Amino acid sequence: xxxxxxxxxxxxxxxxxxxxxxxxxxxNAVIDVFSEAVAVSQSMNNTFIxxxxxxxxxxxxxxxxxxxxxxxxxxxxKFGYSTAFLTDDSQMLYHAENGFxxxxxxxxxxxxxxxxxxxxxxxxxxxxxxxxxxxxxxxxYINMRMEDSAGNFIGICGVGVPINQIxxxxxxxxxxxxxxxxxxxxNGDVQVANxxxxxxxxxxxxxxxxxxxxxxxxxxVYTPKGMDGFSIIKYISECQWFAVIEYQGGKNSIxxxxxxxxxxxxxxxxxxxxxxxxxxxxxxxxxxxxxxEESLIDELTGLKNRKAYQTELERLNADGNMADISIAxxxxxxxxxxxxxxxxxxxxxxIQGAANIMxxxxxxxxxxxxxxxxxxxxxxxCSPVSDLDVLVQDFKxxxxxxxxxxxxxxxxxxxxxxxxxxxxxxxxxxxxxIADKRMYSDKEIFYSQASHxxxxx
Numbered sequence: 001x002x003x004x005x006x007x008x009x010x011x012x013x014x015x016x017x018x019x020x021x022x023x024x025x026x027x028n029a030v031i032d033v034f035s036e037a038v039a040v041s042q043s044m045n046n047t048f049i050x051x052x053x054x055x056x057x058x059x060x061x062x063x064x065x066x067x068x069x070x071x072x073x074x075x076x077x078k079f080g081y082s083t084a085f086l087t088d089d090s091q092m093l094y095h096a097e098n099g100f101x102x103x104x105x106x107x108x109x110x111x112x113x114x115x116x117x118x119x120x121x122x123x124x125x126x127x128x129x130x131x132x133x134x135x136x137x138x139x140x141y142i143n144m145r146m147e148d149s150a151g152n153f154i155g156i157c158g159v160g161v162p163i164n165q166i167x168x169x170x171x172x173x174x175x176x177x178x179x180x181x182x183x184x185x186x187n188g189d190v191q192v193a194n195x196x197x198x199x200x201x202x203x204x205x206x207x208x209x210x211x212x213x214x215x216x217x218x219x220x221v222y223t224p225k226g227m228d229g230f231s232i233i234k235y236i237s238e239c240q241w242f243a244v245i246e247y248q249g250g251k252n253s254i255x256x257x258x259x260x261x262x263x264x265x266x267x268x269x270x271x272x273x274x275x276x277x278x279x280x281x282x283x284x285x286x287x288x289x290x291x292x293e294e295s296l297i298d299e300l301t302g303l304k305n306r307k308a309y310q311t312e313l314e315r316l317n318a319d320g321n322m323a324d325i326s327i328a329x330x331x332x333x334x335x336x337x338x339x340x341x342x343x344x345x346x347x348x349x350x351i352q353g354a355a356n357i358m359x360x361x362x363x364x365x366x367x368x369x370x371x372x373x374x375x376x377x378x379x380x381x382c383s384p385v386s387d388l389d390v391l392v393q394d395f396k397x398x399x400x401x402x403x404x405x406x407x408x409x410x411x412x413x414x415x416x417x418x419x420x421x422x423x424x425x426x427x428x429x430x431x432x433x434i435a436d437k438r439m440y441s442d443k444e445i446f447y448s449q450a451s452h453x454x455x456x457x
Contacts, residue, residue: 011228019245022173023220023234026181026243029169033161034142034239038124040079041144041158044086050148053088053155065101072097075159082139083160086146087114089153109340117143118153126239128163128191139163140192166192182244184211191241211242225249298371300348301355309370309378316382316428325419325428326385328362328392329435330354332375333411333446346406351375353410357398361391378432384420392416411446415439 049071056064072084076097086095092104094111106115113127127141139160146155170181171194183192188208210233214221220234229249235242265273296308304312316325332354339347351374358369358377367381385391392414402410415438417431425431 012224015224015228015230015247016222018177019222019230019232019247020220022177022179022245023232023243026170026173026245027234027236029173030166030183030236030241030243031238033166033169034126034140036079037081037142037159037161038144038238040075040081041124041142044075044084044157045144045146049086049146049157050154053090054148056088056091065095065099068095069097069099079159081159082162084158085141085160086157087155089118089155113143114156117145117156121145124158126185126191126241140166163192167194170194177247179245179247182207184242184244186211186240186242188212207244210244214242301352301371303355303358303377304368304370306370306372309372312368312370312380313428316380322419322422322425322428322431324382324384325431326381326383326388326416327418327428327431327435328367328379328388328414328416329432329439330358330377330379330415331413331439331443333413333443334409335375338407342406346404349404350407350410353402353404353407354412357395357402357410357412361395361398365391378435380428384418388416388418413439413443413446415442 052059052064052067059067068086072086072095075081075084084097087093087104088095094100094102094104104111104114106112113129117125117127122145124142124144127143129139129141140163141160142158143156144158145153146157148154166183170183170192173179174181174194181193182190184190184207188204188211190204190207210221214233214235216235220232222230222232224230225246226249229247231244231246233242233244261276265276296304296311298305316322332350335347335350338350354375354377355369355371358379362369362379362381365381366383367379369377369379372378395412395414399410399412402408415435417435417438419425419431422431422434
């Protein structure tokens with residue numbers, strides 16, 4: 001008992017030390033990603049841009065837009081960001097590096113970030129949103145306040161960092177240490193999280209309460225949990241986010257139990273020791289296999305997840321036989337509008353409805369279907385399919401039968417390709433690109449209908 005008590009004390013002390021190391025590692029990693037982006041965004045409010053906006057009435061509209069596009073494009077190319085943007089408050093115009101220009105409409109949910117930031121007086125803030133000028137990929141925007149030499153507000157500029165760049169960092173740390181990591185804003189809203197460790201993470205209400213009570217005079221706030229678990233919260237001032245790091249525990253408590261059990265087993269015969277050891281080992285192996293299997297399944301849809309998808313791509317590329325591969329890429333239409341108008345519960349119903357049809361049409365015919373993004377899916381089968389058009393038509397017919405509590409319409413854009421009739425294909429990613437192009441053509445047909453909305457930036 002004395003040994004177990006001493007071991008438990010050492011475990012808690014070790015967890016505290018490790019948690020501080022984790023918090024500093026996460027903080028430094030996030031700072032490394034965003035510090036340069038913030039500096040670049042701040043440099044965009046320069047005399048060149050100020051003069052251009054001030055004298056824009058003297059420059060033809062097309063020429064002015066081209067100058068801004070080239071300026072933003074140079075920033076993207078030079079620093080490797082996913083996007084760069086600039087808004088002109090006098091004309092309420094939004095410019096992107098690819099020449100995309102639109103009028104900012106504060107009443108539009110897509111532009112509801114503009115007025116609150118303008119009126120906040122903040123120098124900059126981080127905002128996560130879809131980059132509609134670049135295939136709606138999720139991006140962390142650095143919104144930087146622009147003022148002229150007299151201190152008058154003239155617009156907002158900044159750059160975008162792909163969310164995957166942050167997720168990759170967190171995923172690596174979580175995998176190495178068995179911890180879960182969330183990046184949370186000052187309101188307690190989760191901004192970045194992988195989702196693979198959701199069972200380890202506290203509820204949204206608990207996080208908001210902890211953030212509301214956070215003591216900014218401290219470097220971090222540490223809380224032990226259970227026998228050997230913990231949580232630690234650290235404020236990252238450079239991006240005005242909190243790192244919320246949690247460890248559920250379990251490994252060390254198992255060690256403690258095994259130590260106690262081994263002391264008792266010393267009193268019994270060697271046969272009993274061997275039986276117990278075999279039982280524990282077998283149970284652990286089965287649980288490990290189950291965890292590995294469950295880690296490849298998307299929790300919401302029951303389809304295979306992105307991790308399983310990446311593993312499959314590696315296997316197919318290693319096999320090298322592209323001619324036998326058939327692929328269908330799918331994307332749910334109108335999910336953003338559904339989430340905005342009816343809430344994420346309705347959006348989840350839409351995703352689950354689409355997934356159920358994929359199971360019935362594709363999985364039942366030998367395909368593997370993967371959820372690769374929020375509303376993105378890929379179906380793969382390692383053989384040419386003679387009735388591929390029939391499957392697609394069957395899928396479209398099943399869509400018409402969809403009905404749920406809040407949503408009565410389901411539409412999924414589909415693009416297909418078969419490797420045997422494609423030349424010059426060296427990897428499965430090339431086939432996926434072809435299927436994606438056809439899928440986006442299908443999507444354009446859907447959104448060309450006047451009744452369908454589409455978010456634009």
